[in-house]
Amino acid sequence: MKEREVQAIHEIEKWLKEREIQQQESLVTKGTTMEANLSTDGTPLDASSVTKADIKPSYDSVIISEVHHNTFENVFAHWIQNYEQREYIPNTYMVNDNNSNIISDIPNMGLNRGKEEHDYVDYEQQHALFASLINNLKCDVEKCNKVNREAQQANALLINELERYKEKEKHFSKDKKVESQYCKKIKLLNDDISNLKSQACQNDKTFSKENGKCDEYVQSLLKRKNEQEMKNQEFLKQLYDRDKKLQKVGQTDQTLCMLLPKEDNVNTGKHGLGFGNQYDVVNQSY
Numbered sequence: 001m002k003e004r005e006v007q008a009i010h011e012i013e014k015w016l017k018e019r020e021i022q023q024q025e026s027l028v029t030k031g032t033t034m035e036a037n038l039s040t041d042g043t044p045l046d047a048s049s050v051t052k053a054d055i056k057p058s059y060d061s062v063i064i065s066e067v068h069h070n071t072f073e074n075v076f077a078h079w080i081q082n083y084e085q086r087e088y089i090p091n092t093y094m095v096n097d098n099n100s101n102i103i104s105d106i107p108n109m110g111l112n113r114g115k116e117e118h119d120y121v122d123y124e125q126q127h128a129l130f131a132s133l134i135n136n137l138k139c140d141v142e143k144c145n146k147v148n149r150e151a152q153q154a155n156a157l158l159i160n161e162l163e164r165y166k167e168k169e170k171h172f173s174k175d176k177k178v179e180s181q182y183c184k185k186i187k188l189l190n191d192d193i194s195n196l197k198s199q200a201c202q203n204d205k206t207f208s209k210e211n212g213k214c215d216e217y218v219q220s221l222l223k224r225k226n227e228q229e230m231k232n233q234e235f236l237k238q239l240y241d242r243d244k245k246l247q248k249v250g251q252t253d254q255t256l257c258m259l260l261p262k263e264d265n266v267n268t269g270k271h272g273l274g275f276g277n278q279y280d281v282v283n284q285s286y
């Protein structure tokens with residue numbers, strides 16, 4: 001959406017420039033056509049009356065139509081004034097009669113009268129032509145003023161829209177800068193993540209190697225444990241066998257004690273059957 005708004009701003013500016021150029025060209029063409037029409041009538045133009053108006057866009061402080069309207073009215077008023085002064089004046093002659101000044105109208109000759117009538121008709125035709133031309137120009141000026149008013153309203157709306165789009169463009173540029181900064185940060189984070197992944201892969205490889213070594217060490221420990229357990233079992237078996245033997249020896253001692261005669265004791269010094277001393281059996285058992 002923001003790119004579309006920027007494009008719309010450029011299109012509005014282009015449209016305003018084209019409209020300004022069209023208005024300037026239309027005013028120039030109207031001026032040239034007026035000069036061409038007036039030059040055909042043979043009336044010289046007054047350089048002081050025709051001024052170059054500053055042509056500006058319709059949304060400036062000076063309105064184009066008013067300037068050119070005043071210029072055209074001044075030019076045509078000057079022409080009409082010059083033609084109104086060319087009225088029909090009959091030829092008069094001074095006749096001296098008895099040393100007194102008597103002004104008497106002498107009828108015009110045929111050629112002079114025809115020429116004057118022709119000039120009068122031409123004057124009336126030119127007067128009517130200029131009057132219709134002024135009316136047409138007034139209508140054109142009114143239309144131009146109406147178009148300019150509508151254009152001013154449209155230009156005001158377009159200027160407001162242009163300002164609004166410029167504000168949006170500023171916000172868009174700010175957002176774009178922030179987005180570029182975020183993109184840079186995201187790129188740095190992605191680089192860090194890729195580095196961490198590579199480090200993790202290396203750590204996994206080293207861990208797998210160390211794990212293999214640990215497995216070998218654990219296997220060796222388990223093997224030693226099993227061997228030790230087997231040795232312990234054999235030792236326990238030997239102890240169990242010794243205990244059985246000791247139990248048998250104890251039972252034998254009890255049996256021998258029971259078999260000894262009653263009068264045979266230590267105090268008398270008599271020896272039992274088959275033994276030099278009764279404590280020999282005990283000593284042999286240990």
